[in-house]
Amino acid sequence: MVHRVVVFIDYQNVYRRARDAFGLDRSYVNGQVDPLAVGSRLSNLTTDHELVGVRVYRGMPSPKHDPVGHAAAQRQVARWRESPLVTVITRPLNYRAHGAPQEKGIDVQIAVDFVTLAMQGFHDLGILFTADSDLDPAAEAVGGMMGTGAVRLANWWDARRGAPRTVRAGGGTVYTHILRRTDYVAVHDPVDYAVGAPRKPRPPRPDGSN
Template identity: 40%
Template sequence: MANNVDRVVLFMDYQNVHGWARRQFLPFGSGASNGHVFPLKVGELLTERRQRESDLLEVRVYRGRPNPERQPGAAQANDRQADMWDRSDQVTVVRRNLQYPSDFPASAASEKGIDVAIAVDMIRLGMSGYMDVAVLFSSDNDLMPAVEVLWGMPDCHVEVASWTGAHRIRFSGTQQPWCHHLSEADFRAVQDNYDYSTRV
C-alpha cells in the first residue's frame, strides 16, 4: 500500500446499479430515466467509509450505448450523461453498443460484452500495481470469476458494493468479500435527477 494509503478504484456495472436502485427505492412503474446516480459521488462515498485511509483514484463506469439510428432520443441522452461524467478526470466511461434482436422494439435491446470489459479491466489493473483496492458495484454473479482472481492477488484487495436489500456478490457459504451496503438515504445522497433528454 502506497504510504499506508489505499489507492481505490471503483468499477460500476452501471445498468445493474441503476436497475437495482429503481427496484429497491423507487415506486413501481417509475420511468427508466429515474434511478440514476452520479458515479463520482458514489466513489467518494464508498472511499470515505472505508476503515483504512483511502484515496479514490478513479471511478470506471461500464454501460451500453443505444444505436442512434434505432433509438435516437435514448442515444442522445446516453451521450449527454456520459459527457457529464467525463468532465471529471477521475471518471472513465466505457461504453459498448447495445445489441438489437430481430423483432426490436417488441423485444428490448441488450448489453453485450459489459461483464467481460469489467472483468478484463479489474484483472489488468489489479496485476499492474495501479491500485491497492478494487471495489465492484454490481449484483451480477457473472462477475464472480474476476472477484476470485483479485481475491488471490497478494497486492490487490477486492471489495463489493450493493444497494441494501439487493443481491450481493459473495463466495458461497461466506460473507466474503467485504460488502458496502448502500441504503436508500445513500441513494438519495448520490441520486442524479438531471433530465438528459434536454441539452446539458
C-alpha cells in the same frame, strides 16, 4: 498508509437494481447515479482510502434505432467525463428483431479490466459495484492472487432479497459494502438528459401536411 481506490460501476445493473430495491417510480431519471459521488461515498466508508479513479461501464443506444436514447446517453457520458477521475467505457447495445436491446460484452470488459488493473498495480483496492454474480470470478481471481484486502464488492440493500451473496477468495470472504436508500439519495443524479434530445420526425398526414 493511504490506499488507492478505484471503483468499477456496472452502470445498467446498478441503475436497474436501485429502481427495484427502493421501489422507485417509472420515471427513467429515478435510478440514475452520479459515478463520482458513488466513488467518493464508497472510498470514504473506510479511513486511509483515496479515490484515484471511477470506471463506468454501460451500453450505448444506437443513433439509428434509438436517436433520443443515444443523444441522452451521450449527454450523460459527457457530464461524467467532466471529472478527470471518471473513465467511461461504452459498448453498442445489441438490437434484435423482438425484445428490448441488450448489453453485449460489458461483463467481459469489466472482468478483464478489474483483474488486469489490479495485477498492474494501478490501485491498492478495487471496489466492484454490481449485483451480477457473473462477475464473481473476477473478484475471486483478484482476491486469490492479491488477498481479500485488494477487493471489495458493493450492492444496494434490497429488503425483499435479503443479505447479498457471499464471495470467497484467497481463503477469506470478500467484504461487501451495503448501500441503502439514504446512500442512493446522496448519489442520485436527477438530471433528465433526454431534454433537448432530437425527436423522431412525425410521419406525414394523409393529406401531405405536417
